[in-house]
Amino acid sequence: MEVEAYIARRVLDCYWQDDVNCATTTLRVLSELYGVSLEKQVLHSAVGLHGAGGFAAQCGLVEGGLLFIGILGAERKLTPEAIISCCYHFARTFEARFGSLLCSQLRPEGFIADNPPHLCEALTAQAISFAALYIKNSPEFACLESTCST
Structure with a gap:
């Protein structure tokens, strides 16, 4: 199945069957694409990350991507500095692509x-595709190209 179609289907399932937020959806789908197990605590921690609990602050699509970069980076034994750099550049390129980091x-x-x-269903699919490609093409994760189906 084409990656974008897979992502769209999983976003639909996460939103309409499981009724989870954008940060949780992002974490789930990226973890599936990259074959990473997520602990329940991680998913529980993301429950309020949809615009800071609806405060309309940083978008959960950004936060979910940043959390996943940290999880994957640690799993792949990247240094904290490399993970921080990757997160910084992810946020910068996300903002350039989508126009903001704010929900x-x-x-x-x-x-x-x-x-x-779930007004952000289409945006969520786009943002998760963006995050998956960002990780795949990131110099910090260059060694991971064979681990993702994007």
């Missing part, structure tokens, strides 16, 4: 009390 600016209708759930 309040990325969410299609902002935050209105009567918004329907």
Whole structure:
């Protein structure tokens, strides 16, 4: 199955079957793509990372990607400095690609009390595809090319 189609299907499942947020969805899908097991505590920690619990601050799509970079980096024995550098460049390129790191600016209708759930479904699929390709093409993770199906 094409990676983008896989990501779109998994985002749909995470949002509409499991009713989890964007950060948790990002962590789950990236971990599947890269074959990394996630501990329940990691997923529990992401429960409030959708714009800082709805505060509309940093987007959970960014946070989920950053968390996964740290998890994968540690698993692949990258130095803390290499992980930090990768996170910095991920955030910078995410902002350049999507225009912001803030949920309040990325969410299609902002935050209105009567918004329907999961407004960011299409954006989530795009952001996870972006993160998977970023990791695959990142110099810090260059040795991982064979481990991801992107």
